[in-house]
Amino acid sequence: MSHADGSGYNPNGEAFPDESRVTRDTAIRGPARPAPYIGAGILLAAAILFPLMPQLYSFDAPRLGGMPFFYWYQLLWVPISAVLTSAAYWLVTKEDRRRRAEVRAGGPPQAGAASAGAGLGGDLP
Amino acid sequence: MNGRPINWTALVIVVLLFVIVAVMGFLAAKWRRSTEVEGLHSLDEWGLGGRGFGTWITWFLLGGDLYTAYTFVAVPAAMWATGAVSGFFAVPYTIVLYPIIFIIMSRLWSVSHRHGYVTSADFVGGRYGSRWLSLAVAVTGIVATMPYIALQLVGIKAVLTVLGLGSSGNVLLTDLPLILAFVVLAAYTYTSGLRAPAMIAVVKDLLIYLAVIVAVIYLPIKFGGWDTIFGSAQSKLGAVSPATGKPAGVFIPGAANYSAYWSLALGSAMALFMYPHSVTAVLASKARNTIRRNAAILPLYSLMLGFLALLGFVAIQAGTKPIDLDGSVNPQLVVPQLFLDHFPAWFAGIALAAIAIGALVPAAIMSIAAANMFTRNIYRDFIRPDVDPKTEAKVSKIVSLVVKVGALVFVIAMDQSAAINMQLLGGIWILQTFPAVVAGLYTRWFDRWALLTGWAVGIIFGTVSAYNVVNPVTKAHFGGSVAPIPGTDISVYIAVSAFVLNLVVAAVLTLVLRALKVRTGQDMTRPTDYAADETDPKVVQIEKTQHFTQPGGPSPVA
Numbered sequence: 001m002s003h004a005d006g007s008g009y010n011p012n013g014e015a016f017p018d019e020s021r022v023t024r025d026t027a028i029r030g031p032a033r034p035a036p037y038i039g040a041g042i043l044l045a046a047a048i049l050f051p052l053m054p055q056l057y058s059f060d061a062p063r064l065g066g067m068p069f070f071y072w073y074q075l076l077w078v079p080i081s082a083v084l085t086s087a088a089y090w091l092v093t094k095e096d097r098r099r100r101a102e103v104r105a106g107g108p109p110q111a112g113a114a115s116a117g118a119g120l121g122g123d124l125p
Numbered sequence: 126m127n128g129r130p131i132n133w134t135a136l137v138i139v140v141l142l143f144v145i146v147a148v149m150g151f152l153a154a155k156w157r158r159s160t161e162v163e164g165l166h167s168l169d170e171w172g173l174g175g176r177g178f179g180t181w182i183t184w185f186l187l188g189g190d191l192y193t194a195y196t197f198v199a200v201p202a203a204m205w206a207t208g209a210v211s212g213f214f215a216v217p218y219t220i221v222l223y224p225i226i227f228i229i230m231s232r233l234w235s236v237s238h239r240h241g242y243v244t245s246a247d248f249v250g251g252r253y254g255s256r257w258l259s260l261a262v263a264v265t266g267i268v269a270t271m272p273y274i275a276l277q278l279v280g281i282k283a284v285l286t287v288l289g290l291g292s293s294g295n296v297l298l299t300d301l302p303l304i305l306a307f308v309v310l311a312a313y314t315y316t317s318g319l320r321a322p323a324m325i326a327v328v329k330d331l332l333i334y335l336a337v338i339v340a341v342i343y344l345p346i347k348f349g350g351w352d353t354i355f356g357s358a359q360s361k362l363g364a365v366s367p368a369t370g371k372p373a374g375v376f377i378p379g380a381a382n383y384s385a386y387w388s389l390a391l392g393s394a395m396a397l398f399m400y401p402h403s404v405t406a407v408l409a410s411k412a413r414n415t416i417r418r419n420a421a422i423l424p425l426y427s428l429m430l431g432f433l434a435l436l437g438f439v440a441i442q443a444g445t446k447p448i449d450l451d452g453s454v455n456p457q458l459v460v461p462q463l464f465l466d467h468f469p470a471w472f473a474g475i476a477l478a479a480i481a482i483g484a485l486v487p488a489a490i491m492s493i494a495a496a497n498m499f500t501r502n503i504y505r506d507f508i509r510p511d512v513d514p515k516t517e518a519k520v521s522k523i524v525s526l527v528v529k530v531g532a533l534v535f536v537i538a539m540d541q542s543a544a545i546n547m548q549l550l551g552g553i554w555i556l557q558t559f560p561a562v563v564a565g566l567y568t569r570w571f572d573r574w575a576l577l578t579g580w581a582v583g584i585i586f587g588t589v590s591a592y593n594v595v596n597p598v599t600k601a602h603f604g605g606s607v608a609p610i611p612g613t614d615i616s617v618y619i620a621v622s623a624f625v626l627n628l629v630v631a632a633v634l635t636l637v638l639r640a641l642k643v644r645t646g647q648d649m650t651r652p653t654d655y656a657a658d659e660t661d662p663k664v665v666q667i668e669k670t671q672h673f674t675q676p677g678g679p680s681p682v683a
Contacts, residue, residue, distance in 0.1 A: 020430045022670070024651050028661050044224040051217040058378050066352030070209070070377045073217045081220045082424040085227055089417050100658075108153040 010016040030102030036095035042090035051077045131289035134467060138474025139288065139481060143306065146328055146482050150313030150321040150489075152182075165358045168243045169512035171318035171498045172521055173409040176238075180418050182323055183410045186490075187419060188426045189326030191397065193278030194484030195273075196547075197333070197433060202456035204437025205445075208362040208374030210382050210389070211605075212434055217390035219427035227420035231413050232446050232655045233304060233404070239654040239676040240414070240664050244494070245404045245562050247504040254646025255573040256506045261580050263502035266401040268527075269300075269551030270392045270495045273400070274532035277484040277491075277545040279457065282536070286450060300537050306481070309490075311529045315522050316490045319409055322489040329486050332479035334429060336464070340439075340476070341432040344467065344489045348442045358438040364617050368598045381616075385607045388617040388646045396556040396620060401494035402487060412659045436460055443467065488529070496524035532638040546603040550591055553606070553620040557583035566655065573646050575634035583627030590619045 050056065059074040064072045154165065165171035178186060193680035196215070203212035246266065250259030282302060290302050313321045325364045345351050362374035378386050381683045397403055407416050428537050440447075445466060500521040505512050512520075526593040535544055560609065561576045596604030656662075 022662060022667055024664060024667055025653060028658075029656050041390065044227060047224040048221045050222045052391055054378055054383040054386045058383065058386075060377055061601075063352075063355075066350050067334060068355060068377060071213070071355075071435070072630050074220070075428065076211070076429065077220050078216070078424045078428045082421055085223055085424075086421040088224075088227065089414075089421050092417070093414060 027052075027103050029099035030098070032099060033095060035090040040091045043088045047081040049123045051081070129287070129289040130362055132470055132473070134139040134288075134470035135465065135474035135477060136288050136290070138471055139284070139478040142328075142332070142475070142478035142482065143309075144323050146485065147309045147313060147342065148312070149324050149328065150310075150317060152317075153313070153324040154321040155326060156317075156320050165318050166518050168497055168500065168517050168521060169241070171518045172243055172324055173405065174319035176409060177228060177437050178323060178409050178415070179411050179607060180415050183415050183419055184328050185326040186196050186323045186409070187403075187406045187423060188330050189322065189486035190402055190490050190635075191423075191425050191487075192333075192430060192483075193273075194480050194485040195276040195429065197480050197483055198283050198457045199276075200282045200430065201437035201440070201460045204358075204434050205440050205447075205459045206374065206437075206456040208358070208376055210375045210378055210386055212437060213431075214235055214386055214393075214433060215388040215389070216427065216431045218393045219430055220389060220424065222394040222397060222427075223423055225394055225422040226267055226407075227417050229563050230398060230407050230420075231417045231466075233562075234407055234410065234416055234673035235413050236566070236650055236654045236661065238659065239657045239661070243408065244401060244498045244501050245399070245407075245558070246498055248438075249561050249565060250502065250506065251649040252569065253561070253573040253576070253650060255577070256502075258561055258573045258580075259502050261577055262561055263498040263602075265554050265558050265580075265584075266498050267495045269459065269555040270401055270491050271400075271528065271537065272544050272547030272551050274488050274491045274495075274528065275535040276548050277488040278303060278307070278532060279534040279541055279544060280484040281481050282541075283455075283457045284477045286455075286459050287458055287465050288477065303537070304533065306485070307533050310485050310489060311492075311526050314437045314492060314525055314529075318522075319405065319490065319493055321471040322486045322493075323409075325482065325489075326486045328370060329482040330426075330478060333483060334477060336472075336476035336479050337429050337433050337436075339472070340436060340464070343403075344436070344463075345441050346445070347467065348439060354435075354442045356440050357442040361441050366598075371597075385618065388621045389607065391507055392556060392621040392624070393552065394553050395559055395624070399555045399558050399562060400491075401498050402491040405490060405497065409486065413657070427515045433460070436463060439463065440510075448454055460637050475670060487504075488532070492525040492528045492532075495523070495528045496521040499524045507630075541602075547642040549603060549606050553587035553591060553623055554584055556620040556624050557587065559624060560628050560631050569648055570640045571631055572635040572643065574643065575631045575638055578634055579627040579629075579631030582630045583623040585617050586626050587623035590623070594619075664681075 051074065058070055060068045060070065062069055132272050169176055200212055200215045205212075233245065234307045236242065236248060236252075240247075240250065244263065244266070246259045246263035249262045250256050253259075307351060344401055345354060348354055359376045362372060362376045364373050365371065366373045369612050411415055411421075437459060439465045443463060443466065445454050445459055447462050449455035449458060461477055461480065465471045468476070500512075500517050504520050505517065509516075535547075557580050560571065562577060564571050564576075581643070590608045591606065592602050594606070594608050595602060606619055608619050608622070609616050612623050
């Protein structure tokens with residue numbers, strides 16, 4: 001797959017100032033910083049792994065208001081998971097906003113670099 | 126046992142709410158429609174509600190879509206009958222679901238926005254340049270969805286049964302209310318498309334929340350607190366069944382059940398967003414982040430589901446008797462019966478209406494989603510490649526009717542257990558599309574033919590394994606969805622073992638095909654597509670402008 005050489009990019013740097021100059025390979029985000037994505041990844045991994053380990057919670061005691069640990073622990077994970085996901089959302093969205101702003105404000109990044117940022121590794125999740 | 130008395134108060138409330146919802150369904154055709162669009166003459170308008178649902182509408186729509194009537198009926202039923210492993214796994218399932226969709230679904234949204242994809246099979250076709258792989262995804266989606274719609278009817282049926290309807294000896298008369306409900310549903314889905322369930326979902330979800338919150342506060346007080354309730358559940362589930370010599374159910378899973386428990390939760394979570402109706406609700410949202418915001422707020426439904434599941438235990442303590450029309454014990458009647466026994470008739474009516482309406486929302490979305498898949502990935506790809514958007518919408522509308530009639534026939538003509546078995550298989554099958562769809566969102570590494578072979582191997586393995594699970598009491602096949610991994614005694618959800626096999630086959634075969642230098646299909650997507658947001662231009666827009674600047678022909682971006 002070949003990339004356009006970036007000639008369609010508008011150096012004025014507005015969002016989509018001149019639609020005719022936008023190509024399909026025009027970067028829409030700047031390169032990613034790994035930290036927010038790693039942070040979000042850890043939060044989401046925790047929210048996936050902990051509810052899936054019955055070894056950690058498949059007990060009767062301690063009961064809470066008559067409810068065995070097995071049941072209230074899992075119900076408790078519903079709000080915990082929501083909080084973790086919200087935190088991941090905040091991290092990822094903040095970085096995403098920065099990356100989009102960078103493309104709008106800054107000079108044209110190289111098409112190759114931009115698509116690497118929007119592509120596999122750096123774009124996760 | 127010859128029939129139940131009709132509970133008129135509850136019945137009137139149910140019918141009243143049903144009529145209100147039906148009127149809303151028809152009015153929804155005019156809702157949020159841009160003025161320049163005349164009628165719902167494209168799949169974007171009819172099948173995706175104009176692709177403009179914001180965070181809250183999407184929340185209600187997805188909530189109504191994923192937490193179906195069958196869930197409300199079947200999860201407490203499983204808790205009541207066999208306990209934690211087959212029932213309460215729904216809680217970890219719906220917890221881990223949201224981090225997973227947070228990760229994958231915004232990418233699917235972006236690439237679909239950019240290319241105008243309406244189904245996940247559209248994406249697979251565009252990504253791998255293979256209409257056969259796309260067909261595999263579409264057929265799996267349609268086949269898995271049909272019994273799911275049928276099960277929504279089972280949900281409505283449970284409500285009608287406890288209300289006292291359907292006890293007539295005449296077969297046609299027995300099913301008349303069900304047929305009537307479905308004809309009305311089919312009519313407003315036809316005229317309003319996805320807007321109808323989106324609007325109705327709001328009503329349905331509010332009613333369900335009301336019913337569950339009241340029940341969860343009131344019933345434990347009435348029956349001596351959670352302590353007593355869990356006590357009687359423990360003794361019921363611990364009682365040794367004479368047929369098998371084993372305990373009747375699982376109160377708290379022991380070490381032998383761990384693998385079944387987590388694999389059921391994980392496999393179901395991974396499978397859920399492969400279903401066409403989930404993808405439809407995601408693609409109908411307005412922006413890339415709508416689904417991510419929803420991943421953070423949808424867990425409220427999981428909390429509700431968790432407490433609803435515990436109502437199965439409440440019913441044990443309450444001594445609820447879910448007796449079906451033919452006098453047999455039908456666990457699926459547990460929750461409707463519980464409400465009818467212990468609440469004033471008018472409130473029971475509200476709760477039962479919530480369940481019945483809860484069947485209409487997903488049934489509508491599912492039929493729309495299956496119809497879209499047929500239109501895009503079978504009709505357009507294989508029959509009429511030059512189809513215009515208006516015809517696409519027309520075909521989809523008609524197919525949505527066909528799909529619903531099919532589900533209706535399924536439930537009326539066949540045994541109810543056939544629908545449940547098919548739904549069990551559907552869950553196994555739909556997970557086999559995961560490698561093609563989700564791996565495709567991140568990498569083109571896999572070969573299209575390798576994915577297709579992996580899919581086929583996974584489906585065959587899963588089907589055979591499910592067939593070989595024999596119910597210890599009735600000796601019937603398709604006795605459950607958990608089986609030992611071949612060669613071991615570790616029991617896992619069959620969908621998960623089939624998925625692993627599928628993935629291994631796809632990976633090995635990709636390496637082989639690469640070594641043989643088999644041609645790979647054309648990838649229509651670009652890396653930038655996977656990050657596009659609502660303000661970013663669509664491919665058609667870009668290509669239109671490029672056409673003007675480059676009169677020599679299409680741009681050489683491919």
